[in-house]
Amino acid sequence: MTVVLYDLCGAEGRRFSPYCWRARMALAHKGLDVDVRPTRFTEIASICDGERKTLPTIEDHGRTITDSWEIARYLEEAYPDRPSLFGDAAVGTTFFVQSWANTVLHPGLIGLVLHDIWENLSEPDRDYFRESREKRFGRTLEAVQEGREDRVEAFRASLTPLRTTLAAQPFVAGAAPAYADYIVFGAFQWVRVMSPFRVLADDDPIRAWFQRCLDLHGGVARDVPTFY
Amino acid sequence: MTVVLYDLCGAEGRRFSPYCWRARMALAHKGLDVDVRPTRFTEIASICDGERKTLPTIEDHGRTITDSWEIARYLEEAYPDRPSLFGDAAVGTTFFVQSWANTVLHPGLIGLVLHDIWENLSEPDRDYFRESREKRFGRTLEAVQEGREDRVEAFRASLTPLRTTLAAQPFVAGAAPAYADYIVFGAFQWVRVMSPFRVLADDDPIRAWFQRCLDLHGGVARDVPTFY
Known part of the structure; x- marks a missing residue:
């Protein structure tokens, strides 16, 4: 059978x-035979049932499927014996996910709270922390954090991939939490x-996910001193 | 057995x-008993074998493991019967990954090549594309693309999560390519x-990954008209 x-x-x-x-x-990954039909934007309305607004659209075994993610999910389910x-x-x-967290999320957060972190270290750690971090950032802890009210919106915008993910599924890992x-x-x-x-706005949907994480594993992450 | x-x-x-x-x-996800030992920055040098530079560090069955990713991989291997x-x-x-691609990668690329895309559409599609995209962006196609030489560095910087991933593994999906x-x-x-x-610098390591993708599945993605 050939997929169109x-x-x-x-x-x-x-x-x-x-x-x-x-x-x-x-x-191609599934090793399926494909009949590729080149289609212009202005021809989409005339393919299949006339109801399609976007490509890719496939036809397989009498089914018509639009949207690349839906197609991937369909192929995985319809051809479980293929790769x-x-x-x-x-x-x-x-x-x-970790690469994103380490290179986007963490640097964004550090710029908002670096001096606060120093303030909440125990006395023996403060000199070490100030010296090593000021060397790393080339500025004082105070200077790194200064102006955070003006920068927090850009930080929140950088969370769009996370927010988009959590709009579609309850956890980053999908239906259930994982690493x-x-x-x-x-x-x-x-x-x-x-x-x-x-760091998050009151109406940010990321907050609901964070609360779900706090509920996990007997609330292990709730039972600690925090600011909110 | 308790993990320290x-x-x-x-x-x-x-x-x-x-x-x-x-x-x-x-x-906690693995359901393991844990002996959590609070440790200051300035105390790290005195734990375990004295060779540890960072936390988290765990001790389990006589092994000492540092680095959160290494710990996660170790726990998965050592406790395969747990969740x-x-x-x-x-x-x-x-x-x-898709959320990141759709909200960071695609918008970044569109700003660099939107007018080029229009130029390489077939004649019947050009009016549709110009009208719909200029409405979406609130500017002409030419204005969206203008100044791309000045913006390409910021775009390349936005690829850091991808670059970091591909520095550690040959494919986004790990050892082998997947969706x-x-x-x-x-x-x-x-x-x-x-x-x-x-859009990529000549020495960008993302290019080697892209070539690996072009080699996949009999070179299906090589056999098409392209600019380079």
Whole structure:
């Protein structure tokens, strides 16, 4: 059986859509025969049932499926005996979550609370912390944190990938919590323990996820001194 | 058997380290008994074998392990019969990769090549594309793309999570390619098909990964018209 893929097409047969490439590679990964049909934007309304607004769209066994994520999920379910699109990826993609946390989330938070962290260290650690961090940042702890009210909106905007994920599923790892959640949780717990500054807006949906994490494992992360 | 966790500690018993929270939650996820030992920065040199530079550090069955990622990997291997830290997370964390691609990678790329895309559409699609995209962006296609030479460095900096991931493993999904790779691949293939503008620096390690993706599945993504 051949899967039909309606593939967005530019001039001279150029296949450019990033979403169609996701589907094209997913079909190749599954080793399925594909009938690729180049389709212009202005032709989409005339394919299949006439109800399609976007590509990629596939036809398989009498079913019509639109949207690259829906297609990937469909292929995984319809062809479980072919190579998995997700199966072996859990550790690797969790590592991507960690790379994002370490290089976007953590630096963003540090700029908002670095001096507060120093203030809440025990006396013997304060000199070490000030010296090592001021060397790393090339500025005083006070200077790094200064103006945070003006910078917090940009920080919140940098959380869009996390917010988008949690709008679609209850945990970073999907339906249930896993290590990917603990990576991101650790960052928000860190600032909650050491600073009264509110890094998230009151209506940020990330807060509901954070509360779900606090409920995990007998509330192990609730039973500690925090600022809020 | 109880696992010993050396946990970074501030004043008044505050447990703040985001990396220690990753380990603490991972241990709780596995349902292991934990002996948590609060440790100051200036005490780290005196724990275990005296060779430890950072926390979290754990001791388990005579082994000493430092670094939250190493600890997570160790726990997964040492306690395979306990709930998995990664096992069910593949789809969810791939969705996080997609959220990042859709909200960081794609908008960044569009700002660099939007007018080039229009130029490489077939004639019947050009009016539709210009009208819909200029409405979406509130500017002309030319204005969106203008000044890209000045903005490309900021775009490249936004790829740090991807670059960090690929410095540690050959594919976004880990040792082998999976749908997470195709999500990111689609974005770079998109601009390569539609624009001569080089979005990556010549020495960017992301390029080697992209070439590995082009080699996949019989080179299916090589056999198309592109600009480079």
